[in-house]
Amino acid sequence: MAIRYALPNGLTVVFEEQHAAKVAAFQVWVKAGSADERPDQAGLAHLHEHMLFKGTERRGPGEIARDIEAHGGEINAWTSFDQTVYHIVIASQFARTGLDILGDAVRRSAFDKEELAREIEVVCEEIKRSFDSPSRRASRGLFATAFQTHPYRLPVIGTEESVRSFTREKVLEFYHRHYTPKNLVLSVAGDLREPELREWVEEIFGGDWGRPYAGPVPRPREAAPTGRRIHIQAEDVKEAYLHLSFPIPELEHPDVPALDMLAMIAGQGESSWLVREVKHRQHLVNDIHASAYTPKDPGIFSVALTLPPAQATKALTQAARVLEALRTTLVPEDELRTLKSAVEAESVYRKETVQGTARNLGSYQTSPGGLESEARYMEDIRGLKREDLLRVAQKYLRLEHAIFTALVPPAAELTQDAVNAALDEAARAPGLTPPERAARPVPPEAPARPARSTVASARSEVHQEKLPSGATLVVRVEPHVPLFSMRAAFSGGLRYETPEDNGITTLVSRTLTRGTATLSADEVSQLSDIYAGNVSAQGGRNSVSLKADFLSRYFEPGFRLFADCLLNPAFREEEVARERSLLLQDILTREDKPSSLAFELFARTLYREHPYRLPLTGEKASVEKLGSEQLRAYHRAHMDPSQMTLSVVGDVRVEEVRALALEYFGTSRGGAVKAKPVLPEAPPSSARTEKKELARAQTHLVMGFQAARLTDPWRITLDVLSTVLSGQGGRLFVELRDKRSMAYSVSSFSMDGLDPGYFAVYMGTSPEKVDAAVAGMRKELERIRDEPIPDAELERAKQHIIGAYEIDLQRNSARATLLALDTCYGVGLDNFLHYSEHVAKVTAADVQEVARRVIDFDRMAMAVVGP
Numbered sequence: 001m002a003i004r005y006a007l008p009n010g011l012t013v014v015f016e017e018q019h020a021a022k023v024a025a026f027q028v029w030v031k032a033g034s035a036d037e038r039p040d041q042a043g044l045a046h047l048h049e050h051m052l053f054k055g056t057e058r059r060g061p062g063e064i065a066r067d068i069e070a071h072g073g074e075i076n077a078w079t080s081f082d083q084t085v086y087h088i089v090i091a092s093q094f095a096r097t098g099l100d101i102l103g104d105a106v107r108r109s110a111f112d113k114e115e116l117a118r119e120i121e122v123v124c125e126e127i128k129r130s131f132d133s134p135s136r137r138a139s140r141g142l143f144a145t146a147f148q149t150h151p152y153r154l155p156v157i158g159t160e161e162s163v164r165s166f167t168r169e170k171v172l173e174f175y176h177r178h179y180t181p182k183n184l185v186l187s188v189a190g191d192l193r194e195p196e197l198r199e200w201v202e203e204i205f206g207g208d209w210g211r212p213y214a215g216p217v218p219r220p221r222e223a224a225p226t227g228r229r230i231h232i233q234a235e236d237v238k239e240a241y242l243h244l245s246f247p248i249p250e251l252e253h254p255d256v257p258a259l260d261m262l263a264m265i266a267g268q269g270e271s272s273w274l275v276r277e278v279k280h281r282q283h284l285v286n287d288i289h290a291s292a293y294t295p296k297d298p299g300i301f302s303v304a305l306t307l308p309p310a311q312a313t314k315a316l317t318q319a320a321r322v323l324e325a326l327r328t329t330l331v332p333e334d335e336l337r338t339l340k341s342a343v344e345a346e347s348v349y350r351k352e353t354v355q356g357t358a359r360n361l362g363s364y365q366t367s368p369g370g371l372e373s374e375a376r377y378m379e380d381i382r383g384l385k386r387e388d389l390l391r392v393a394q395k396y397l398r399l400e401h402a403i404f405t406a407l408v409p410p411a412a413e414l415t416q417d418a419v420n421a422a423l424d425e426a427a428r429a430p431g432l433t434p435p436e437r438a439a440r441p442v443p444p445e446a447p448a449r450p451a452r453s454t455v456a457s458a459r460s461e462v463h464q465e466k467l468p469s470g471a472t473l474v475v476r477v478e479p480h481v482p483l484f485s486m487r488a489a490f491s492g493g494l495r496y497e498t499p500e501d502n503g504i505t506t507l508v509s510r511t512l513t514r515g516t517a518t519l520s521a522d523e524v525s526q527l528s529d530i531y532a533g534n535v536s537a538q539g540g541r542n543s544v545s546l547k548a549d550f551l552s553r554y555f556e557p558g559f560r561l562f563a564d565c566l567l568n569p570a571f572r573e574e575e576v577a578r579e580r581s582l583l584l585q586d587i588l589t590r591e592d593k594p595s596s597l598a599f600e601l602f603a604r605t606l607y608r609e610h611p612y613r614l615p616l617t618g619e620k621a622s623v624e625k626l627g628s629e630q631l632r633a634y635h636r637a638h639m640d641p642s643q644m645t646l647s648v649v650g651d652v653r654v655e656e657v658r659a660l661a662l663e664y665f666g667t668s669r670g671g672a673v674k675a676k677p678v679l680p681e682a683p684p685s686s687a688r689t690e691k692k693e694l695a696r697a698q699t700h701l702v703m704g705f706q707a708a709r710l711t712d713p714w715r716i717t718l719d720v721l722s723t724v725l726s727g728q729g730g731r732l733f734v735e736l737r738d739k740r741s742m743a744y745s746v747s748s749f750s751m752d753g754l755d756p757g758y759f760a761v762y763m764g765t766s767p768e769k770v771d772a773a774v775a776g777m778r779k780e781l782e783r784i785r786d787e788p789i790p791d792a793e794l795e796r797a798k799q800h801i802i803g804a805y806e807i808d809l810q811r812n813s814a815r816a817t818l819l820a821l822d823t824c825y826g827v828g829l830d831n832f833l834h835y836s837e838h839v840a841k842v843t844a845a846d847v848q849e850v851a852r853r854v855i856d857f858d859r860m861a862m863a864v865v866g867p
Helices: 044-051 063-070 092-108 113-131 134-146 160-164 168-178 194-205 256-267 273-281 309-328 333-350 354-366 373-383 386-396 416-428 504-511 521-530 552-567 573-588 594-606 620-624 628-638 654-665 715-725 731-739 767-786 791-808 812-824 830-840 844-854
Strands: 003-006 012-017 023-030 074-079 084-091 184-190 229-234 240-248 287-293 299-307 403-408 463-466 472-477 483-491 534-539 543-551 645-650 688-693 699-706 743-751 758-765 861-866
Touching: 012 194, 012 354, 023 092, 023 354, 044 074, 044 084, 044 113, 044 168, 063 074, 063 092, 063 791, 074 791, 084 092, 084 354, 084 791, 092 184, 092 194, 113 134, 113 160, 113 168, 113 731, 113 743, 113 758, 134 229, 134 240, 134 299, 134 403, 184 194, 184 354, 229 416, 240 309, 240 386, 256 273, 256 287, 256 299, 256 309, 256 333, 256 373, 256 386, 273 287, 273 309, 273 521, 299 309, 309 386, 309 403, 309 416, 333 354, 333 373, 333 386, 333 521, 333 543, 354 373, 403 416, 472 654, 472 812, 483 552, 483 812, 504 534, 504 543, 504 573, 504 628, 521 534, 521 552, 534 552, 543 552, 543 812, 552 654, 573 620, 573 628, 594 688, 594 699, 594 758, 594 861, 645 654, 645 812, 699 767, 715 731, 715 743, 715 758, 715 767, 715 791, 715 830, 715 844, 731 743, 731 758, 731 767, 758 767, 767 844, 767 861, 791 830, 791 844, 812 830
Parallel strands: 012 184, 229 403, 472 645, 688 861
Antiparallel strands: 003 012, 023 084, 023 184, 074 084, 240 299, 240 403, 287 299, 463 472, 483 543, 483 645, 534 543, 699 758, 699 861, 743 758
16 A cells, blocks of 8 residues: 655655565656756756766765665666656665665766766767667657647757757756755655655655755647648658657546547557557558557657558558547447456556556656546546547547658658548548457456465465476466466577578467467457456577466466467468568568667677577568468477476466466477487687678677577676676776766677577767777776776676566566576576575686686677668
8 A cells, every 4th residue: 555745845755565575666756857948958857867877975976876786776767758757676675775875866966067078978879879760760750740839849858959058057957946855756665664764765855955946847838739730751761650640638637548548449459459450451560559648738649650661651541540430439348348457457567566666656646636646547447438438539539630740761752642632531431440359258257366365475485397298387476466477488499490491480479379270369369358468479599488477367268378379379371471571571671770780790790600690580581481381380399398398477376277287288299309409609710890881870889709508607607797897887887988978878798598699798889989989898898807806896796686686586477487498498496596696606706717718809709880
């Protein structure tokens, strides 16, 4: 149960106890975002997000991140139009330290002049990075068109010109104006007790800050729409990015619950009308999604489409016809009932982690309606009728007031006249009803399960056994939230592929849940919605797997749906053809994602023979040859119960899991083949560098070396080495971002495999900084190889890993994934049960030994993608 109170100085505190994990989350919500800036302050709210971690009166530059990471925590921030949020997640034993650091940053930031100059350069790199993302450019075009006078029309991050104009005086003016107790909310969740929290908050946040609150900043109101707005950008992109949008009211308007539900029905999930009609039935788009964006001031209802440019006009017409259908058709009662349950279930999923709970509390408390608005909103959702959805659709989704924006390649030849004609056609002849939902009986509401207190009050040990088929079953009871997660893992993945069938793992994973022998693809999606969860597949470098999350009250039907998808995928030709077409489009648009392209080029450079050199999505020539028969053959050979590791984690009972596992997976299907032998590849005999020229704002660099297997004990030491380099307190971040302002994004990675994987460092930087960036990356790698790590730095890295491990494993899905994959790969339970202990034992000598083993510049591979 959440509590709320206010300090005498006006600061509001919201708090909810959660003791499932020894973790606490602290968030400070500043009720000021980019929409509260003057024209000469564009980007200033976002710059504060960077500067508050750059030192205070008590802590020097870099100390805040280092202190948090040294105590096993994570610190970060984000900025929106309406808020700026600073958040820390930390082990509860260090909770007071975390709260003190957060309070110090928010209350006493130093805004050192030299640090400000460096961070301005970093933000400019971030701005350049956003230019390399077509989806971000398309979003900017949408907001600049939808809002003519309101500050929502401007990018949150600002422009390079505006950011470079900021002085310390201008920063302090904004800080003193908005960072005052009455304008802040402290949101807390986790393993804490109320009395101690109240004491800490009073000590850290209490008293007079000397910054009286001047009240909210007045914002201009957007004029009511009088006609259509159309904006088309022609740029160097491979895919078309379209938005069809409509003005809607602000967050506290009574129509918002109905608009949110309308967005879910229109375009959220595989069962939504737009996805079923425009994507799956007519094959016009690669992706389509609807959302109701309702911030503090009036927002927009938007349908986002990504698609082959040649289909832009037709896709727009059909999407508009679906929206017109929502204006003339009552939503089926069972569909509305299912989605109401999904909204309630989402509130359960949000509270699975302490940071999710804290965000939920902070979001509601900073809204105009306060913390009570959550209960009102849920009550409004429960009370929605089909007629309410029809009314709001008729009121807001009016094509004569449509806002259309597009980012397309010049060859698309999309014109304003063509857009108007498409929308007029949809308005004249809506006549479209999306495919009927399958007329399958809706399962009755699952019976209530006995209260946990009568069955088990705490998590269990890990239960593991072999089934008669040879499958391995792993179960862990985690009763703190009424959810459960499953994951079935099989060896394979990219490691089993050849250039001839490259991409088959990805195509199998995309089609595995697109229908079974007795269920259509739509029926699988609908049942997932009814059970308030999801089921999906994933292909990786070393495995292919199926995962699912459901509410615990749907344990048995959810398990049966999961088993049906796993054992009896139909791989119908029409579904395979559709997913193959989408996969080919992903391959075509690789250049729109230059950082991903750099990692693909790096893999091809480091490996010349091993399958790890191949892209996960495959290549055009190989994917075009893949069909239903190949997928069925792969499934028979590599996804038999005898080859499976199944993990189930959450609010379950071991005996129930075991009974269903025996029923479905206790017998082999008989088609399994022996594990495919894959020969490891020797490291490069000399340094290799490959470059790809790409006209982008930034150059993307990946530099790395062959490294550990998943089964190598020293891979844990490599994790420590990587953490010394990465993170906000790591050497790469401090030396190359904080001190030299070379990049917004710089980090290190360790990719383990069943065969030797790789260790690499990455940076995205301006083209003129490439030589200095390469030298800087190399210098830090040489330093960690040649010089012993100081004790304090080593402890920071180890504590950061241990804390992050606990934070990451709050979710059932994360625990289920780790248990399934570790068991599948032969790592066993030791990693899950004792990983933190192994990390704690790593010494500086161990790290240097592994660094010398891995970092060999004569065997280095480097990929460079950019201008």
